[in-house]
Amino acid sequence: MNNKLGWMLDDAMKMPETLYAILLSADGLLMAHSERISRDDADRNAAAMSGLQALARNTAEFCGETAENWQQTVNEFPGGYIFLVAAGPGAYLAVSATDKVDMEGVSSRLQELVQRLGNELTTPPRYAQQESGSLA
Structure with missing residues (x-):
């Protein structure tokens, strides 16, 4: 992992009282992490967050939704929160x-970051190859 999107996560961490940020795949692989968290801790937490999102998505019908409509989970602890989107x-x-x-502030910032990350995570369409093998 080259952490090429880590700078975007660091930008989100400029909000007061935020600690760490990780970007992960559905199967728990670490895609990027903020500077403040070690690679080992980021890997371990990516695996845990994968399980957390799977649980959240699979309980969607409890509120009349489908797993595809899951958007965010917030876990509260005596000393803080985890936002998973x-x-x-x-x-x-x-x-x-x-x-x-500021929970509303973090939620808003995360939605902005998701928009930016979406642009980075989406692969641009490939052009059809011509018979000569060059790209159109």
Whole structure:
């Protein structure tokens, strides 16, 4: 992993009281991490967040929704929060924060970041190859 999207996560971490951010695939592979978290911790948390999103998506019918409509899960602990959001097809963004964080502010910032990440995660369409083998 070359962490080429790490700078985008670092940008999100400029919000007061945020701690760490990771971008992960649905199967728990680390795609990027903020600078403040070690690679080992980011890997371990990516695997855990994969399980968390799977649980959240599979409980969607409890509120009359389908798994495809899952958007965000927030876990609260005595000292803070974990925000887990869909970041594109098969990608998820997790951010941790202290209990003093502006929850609405973080949610808004994460949605902005998801828009930016979506542009980075989407592969541009390939041009059809011509018979000569060059790209059209």
